[in-house]
Amino acid sequence: MSQDELQCDVLVVGGGLVGATLAHALAQVSIRTVLVEERDPGFLEQPKFDDRSTALANGSQRILQGLGLWEDFAQVAEPIKSIHISERGRFGATRILAKEEGVSALGYTVENRILSSAIWPRLLEADSLVCKAPARLDSLTVEDTGITAEIESDGLRCGIRSKLVVAADGVRSRVRSALHISALEDVYEQTAVIVNCETEIAHMGRAFERFTSAGPLAFLPLSNQRVAVVWTLDPREADRVINLEDDEFRCELQQAFGQRLGRVRRAGSRSSYPLSRVRSTTVTANRAVLVGNAAVSLHPVAGQGFNLALRDIATLAEMLSDAHRANNAADFGNTGLLKDYQACRISDQRRIAAFTHGLVHLFGYETGPLAITRGLGLVAFDLLPGAKGQLARQTMGLGGRLSRLARGLPLVP
Numbered sequence: 088m089s090q091d092e093l094q095c096d097v098l099v100v101g102g103g104l105v106g107a108t109l110a111h112a113l114a115q116v117s118i119r120t121v122l123v124e125e126r127d128p129g130f131l132e133q134p135k136f137d138d139r140s141t142a143l144a145n146g147s148q149r150i151l152q153g154l155g156l157w158e159d160f161a162q163v164a165e166p167i168k169s170i171h172i173s174e175r176g177r178f179g180a181t182r183i184l185a186k187e188e189g190v191s192a193l194g195y196t197v198e199n200r201i202l203s204s205a206i207w208p209r210l211l212e213a214d215s216l217v218c219k220a221p222a223r224l225d226s227l228t229v230e231d232t233g234i235t236a237e238i239e240s241d242g243l244r245c246g247i248r249s250k251l252v253v254a255a256d257g258v259r260s261r262v263r264s265a266l267h268i269s270a271l272e273d274v275y276e277q278t279a280v281i282v283n284c285e286t287e288i289a290h291m292g293r294a295f296e297r298f299t300s301a302g303p304l305a306f307l308p309l310s311n312q313r314v315a316v317v318w319t320l321d322p323r324e325a326d327r328v329i330n331l332e333d334d335e336f337r338c339e340l341q342q343a344f345g346q347r348l349g350r351v352r353r354a355g356s357r358s359s360y361p362l363s364r365v366r367s368t369t370v371t372a373n374r375a376v377l378v379g380n381a382a383v384s385l386h387p388v389a390g391q392g393f394n395l396a397l398r399d400i401a402t403l404a405e406m407l408s409d410a411h412r413a414n415n416a417a418d419f420g421n422t423g424l425l426k427d428y429q430a431c432r433i434s435d436q437r438r439i440a441a442f443t444h445g446l447v448h449l450f451g452y453e454t455g456p457l458a459i460t461r462g463l464g465l466v467a468f469d470l471l472p473g474a475k476g477q478l479a480r481q482t483m484g485l486g487g488r489l490s491r492l493a494r495g496l497p498l499v500p
């Protein structure tokens with residue numbers, strides 16, 4: 088054993104939104120954790136007009152509240168009061184209203200940087216947590232009694248021994264490869280163009296999802312009277328619009344979206360993300376759990392990726408916390424615990440992956456019988472509160488078996 092070897096109960100690889108939130112949850116229940124993140128936490132500068140944001144489901148708000156994080160950004164989280172779903176050039180639209188669902192908001196939009204800025208300072212202060220950042224996982228070996236990882240930080244190598252490794256290292260997960268877990272990829276031949284805009288008419292908490300022939304276009308309400316735009320296009324079109332002059336870009340965006348919020352007055356800088364669905368063939372393995380994009384990376388059409396991951400880590404943190412309370416020297420990598428975790432989470436994971444994939448396909452074809460069906464589908468959908476309620480509850484993260492955190496209860500009973 089080298090002098091530089093760290094010992095812990097849980098090694099979390101990847102300190103993006105998912106890994107950082109899990110590390111924070113584990114620190115709250117004093118589980119000895121090491122978090123390894125490649126980027127320097129210095130990336131958390133002041134918020135900017137152009138920051139990327141995430142639509143948080145109502146269930147996610149509860150989880151973040153239970154973890155003591157919500158109050159840090161409640162003031163700047165923009166409530167989504169309604170979602171208007173329509174199709175460009177076709178008859179039929181549907182509205183999901185918070186008040187019809189009996190909730191004060193269907194969800195909230197928050198900038199990713201604000202979320203990270205709420206979590207990271209707590210991580211750096213937590214007693215039971217060691218943050219290695221910037222540090223990169225280089226290798227991982229799994230044995231019957233535990234895992235051994237090697238990381239590189241500032242040109243120095245360091246070994247880590249842990250009972251359990253959690254892969255939160257994104258869609259091209261190094262941990263997943265080291266564990267020889269394969270991933271299935273559906274390439275959508277679509278690219279998401281992301282941009283924040285100011286519009287002439289105040290959004291008043293309204294979110295819009297508009298299905299165009301090129302793909303879905305979402306306008307989400309954001310703080311400071313901005314809207315967060317996710318514009319899905321064919322990759323060549325995305326390349327073209329991303330390079331347009333500002334005026335031309337606003338004009339084309341306006342044409343695609345219509346006039347519901349009046350003129351698009353200002354558009355910030357644009358970024359783009361090629362879209363695919365990547366699913367690991369399993370989310371647990373010997374002494375390992377995969378979460379977030381490392382487990383499943385989804386099309387952003389329904390804003391489900393982070394919300395699903397939060398439900399996963401709320402359940403995982405609850406199980407690890409319960410095991411820790413029952414036995415201070417619990418083996419967190421034991422097969423029974425990992426099996427229970429997978430059994431609890433598999434149906435929600437499959438349902439959301441299939442639901443999102445289905446939406447992409449339902450609205451991904453321009454002509455033919457499917458186009459007529461979906462026009463009718465949207466009208467029928469508006470007349471069928473049951474179906475609509477089910478969709479709303481699904482997207483709010485309130486379906487299926489819920490962890491304590493997702494039910495608004497603390498992590499420890």
Ligand SMILES: Cc1cc2nc3c(=O)[nH]c(=O)nc-3n(C[C@H](O)[C@H](O)[C@H](O)COP(=O)(O)OP(=O)(O)OC[C@H]3O[C@@H](n4cnc5c(N)ncnc54)[C@H](O)[C@@H]3O)c2cc1C
Pocket residue numbers: 100101102103104105106123124125126140141142143222223224225255256257258261279281317360378379380381387389390391392393394395396
């Ligand atoms: C355009 C777009 C819009 C979206 N909108 C929404 C939304 O509205 N709502 C929603 O719920 N979801 C949304 N999502 C999905 C959401 O962004 C993802 O689910 C979420 O970011 C996944 O986070 P993660 O932490 O798992 O992965 P990542 O953010 O990829 O983080 C992985 C981390 O691991 C680190 N890492 C990687 N390799 C190593 C290594 N070898 N060693 C150490 N560290 C490593 C990386 O530096 C990174 O910080 C959207 C996605 C896209 C693309």
